[in-house]
Amino acid sequence: MERCVRYASGAVVLVTCAHHDDGLLISAHDELASYAQDEIAHCVAWMFNLDADYSAFYALADQEPRLAHCRPAGHGRLLRSPSLFEDVVKVMATTNIQWSGTKRLVLRLVEAFGAAYAEAEDVCAFPHAQTIAATDEATLRRLGWGYRSPYLLRLARGVAEGVYDLDGLRQSPMPTPALRNELLKLPGIGPYGAATLLGLLGRHDFIGVDTEAVSAVSKAFYHGRPVGEKEILAVFERWGEYKALAYWFWDWSGVQHAPITVWEGQQTEKA
DNA sequence: GGTAGACCTGGACGC
DNA sequence: GCGTCCAGGTCTACC
Numbered sequence: 282m283e284r285c286v287r288y289a290s291g292a293v294v295l296v297t298c299a300h301h302d303d304g305l306l307i308s309a310h311d312e313l314a315s316y317a318q319d320e321i322a323h324c325v326a327w328m329f330n331l332d333a334d335y336s337a338f339y340a341l342a343d344q345e346p347r348l349a350h351c352r353p354a355g356h357g358r359l360l361r362s363p364s365l366f367e368d369v370v371k372v373m374a375t376t377n378i379q380w381s382g383t384k385r386l387v388l389r390l391v392e393a394f395g396a397a398y399a400e401a402e403d404v405c406a407f408p409h410a411q412t413i414a415a416t417d418e419a420t421l422r423r424l425g426w427g428y429r430s431p432y433l434l435r436l437a438r439g440v441a442e443g444v445y446d447l448d449g450l451r452q453s454p455m456p457t458p459a460l461r462n463e464l465l466k467l468p469g470i471g472p473y474g475a476a477t478l479l480g481l482l483g484r485h486d487f488i489g490v491d492t493e494a495v496s497a498v499s500k501a502f503y504h505g506r507p508v509g510e511k512e513i514l515a516v517f518e519r520w521g522e523y524k525a526l527a528y529w530f531w532d533w534s535g536v537q538h539a540p541i542t543v544w545e546g547q548q549t550e551k552a
Numbered sequence: 553g554g555t556a557g558a559c560c561t562g563g564a565c566g567c
Numbered sequence: 568g569c570g571t572c573c574a575g576g577t578c579t580a581c582c
Contacts, residue, residue, distance in 0.1 A: 376576040382562065383575080427560025432577080471577045491575040555582085565572085 285398050286363055287406040288320045293398045298325055305329065310400065330358045333483060338523045347532040356530045361481045365447040366440055367407045372477050373429055373436070373469040382425075389424040413437035432469030439468070450482070457484045457522075472510070476525065485525035488513060497533055 282298045294317070295310040307325050309318075326332065335357035342348035351357065362368045374386040394412045395405030413421075414437040421430035439445040450463055457479060464475040476489035488494060490510045498513045499505055513528075520527035 373577095377559085377574065378561075378576090379563070379574050385562085422560080425561065428558085428577085429560075469577065473576055477575090489575080492573095493575050553582100556580090558578090559576105561574100563572105563574090565570105567569090567571105 285404055285406040286321060286324055287396055288317055293396050293406045295398050296321055324363045328361055328363060333358060338526055341523060348527060348530060350532060351530050357526060359481055365451045366410050368478060368481050369436060369467060372474045373432060386425055393424055410437045410440035414441040429469055435468040457486045460484060461487060480525045485523050488517060488525050488528045501533060
């Protein structure tokens with residue numbers, strides 16, 4: 282994996298992370314001072330969540346055939362961004378849009394406001410909240426952010442002004458429901474976004490219920506019948522604090538189309 | 553607390 | 568080429 286990282290001094294470096302038999306090999310394309318090396322090592326450790334321990338989840342997953350692949354594959358970690366602000370913005374960009382659109386929104390934001398890497402000006406680090414905060418709604422709309430523009434602007438300005446303490450949330454020991462409530466206060470972040478961000482923070486109690494979740498759970502567990510958040514949570518309730526991991530890494534193979542079903546009040550041509 | 557409707561944009565699809 | 572639908576939801580008003 283290769284990406285731009287900006288460290289505290291403001292310098293932008295291009296970092297490459299590669300698998301190594303002894304762990305993770307991090308290399309930079311520039312010569313770095315020792316303090317910068319430490320900072321980037323911490324940054325990459327956060328991105329790959331290297332301190333996480335998934336042994337308790339694996340112990341449960343070993344007992345479920347559709348999750349038994351988790352331990353041998355080392356599943357559990359979710360790649361995250363260097364800052365929580367970046368992840369909040371990206372999650373906001375996943376809402377009510379297709380994946381190609383999400384990538385387009387983030388790319389345009391980075392091109393417009395990101396700090397360029399000195400050796401290649403077309404390579405940029407993700408912009409700071411302060412940089413986005415200094416722009417206006419019309420500019421964000423021109424970048425394609427549409428109705429999300431005021432949310433993004435409020436978020437960036439809130440972070441820049443210290444109204445939203447995202448660094449504090451990153452390390453917060455508060456219980457998951459309380460942490461979820463804090464995330465729900467962020468503009469543009471609703472139940473789906475909060476659940477996704479909780480997962481990135483290592484809290485897997487809540488499932489981000491989106492159209493994919495509805496479709497997959499409906500086919501696999503409810504014979505194609507329309508389902509809502511309650512039904513989805515009921516399916517994964519037994520996984521307790523690992524609900525989201527169980528959902529995310531569930532082996533859905535073999536789940537194509539449920540049998541044709543007629544349920545109360547509705548007739549279906551196909552399930 | 554639950555529900556309905558508005559909201560940007562662009563890709564997919566049917567005609 | 569054009570029109571319609573809808574996608575890895577959220578917010579607000581209303582009941």
